[in-house]
Amino acid sequence: MQKEAMFYKTMEDKNVHCFLCSHHCKIADSRFGFCNVRQNINGRLYTHAYGEVVAAHVDPIEKKPLYHFLPGTFSFSIAAKGCNFRCGFCQNWQISQVSGESATNPIEYPFSPEEIVKTALKEDCRSISYTYTEPTIFFEYAYDTARLADEAGLANRELIS
Ligand code: SF4
Structure with missing residues (x-):
């Protein structure tokens, strides 16, 4: 959307x-x-990077990789399409290197900020990670989610993994 x-x-x-x-x-x-x-x-x-994710996974916090922050817990990790880098070694290029109007865009599915927080809590995650693509690019989406997550007692991270 x-x-x-x-x-x-x-x-x-x-x-x-x-x-x-x-x-x-x-x-x-x-x-x-x-x-x-x-x-x-x-x-x-x-x-166009709002309200829809291209990836959502429950990851161990150590995959972020963090070893001294809530060790042994899970982090609900989401990504929206797009990136402001053009790294030749990108392992997530299928979701990061998109064209605004291209038919080859990655598959997205709706996920509101409220649903992200609810799912993170349901999956027993202690944090949310904005990751896989460059989170700066989906700032508005991450910002709205982060505010709700904070109110729900979840930690928020912006990390590439
Ligand atoms: S976030 Fe704004 S300044 Fe950065 S690449 Fe996109 S349009 Fe350009």
Whole structure:
């Protein structure tokens, strides 16, 4: 689903300037930023990396890899599509290197922030990890989830694994 993005401003001629990451993309109307998940629609910036995951797993916290943080517990780990890096060695390129309008996008399924927190608790996880792709790119999704998770007593991590 799409949601209006945070951290941007509208410029002349319906161009937008995104400040979410250091690319600082200036994006023309209907075009996507470098991450391929943030799109200028009629002079407003929208994220397509919200409310749908491309991966969700119950992982041991040691896989994150953390050895001195809640040892022996599980972390509910989620990812949304997209990335602002182009690493040649990426092990998750099928979900990170997407094209905004491409038919080859990875399979996504709806998962609201509320459902993520509920599932983490149900699966006896003590934390949530925003991982597998670059979590900066799905900031709005992670932010809304993290606030609910914090209220529910879950720890939140942003880690690549
Ligand atoms: S988050 Fe995406 S659109 Fe925004 S500056 Fe970074 S790469 Fe560009």
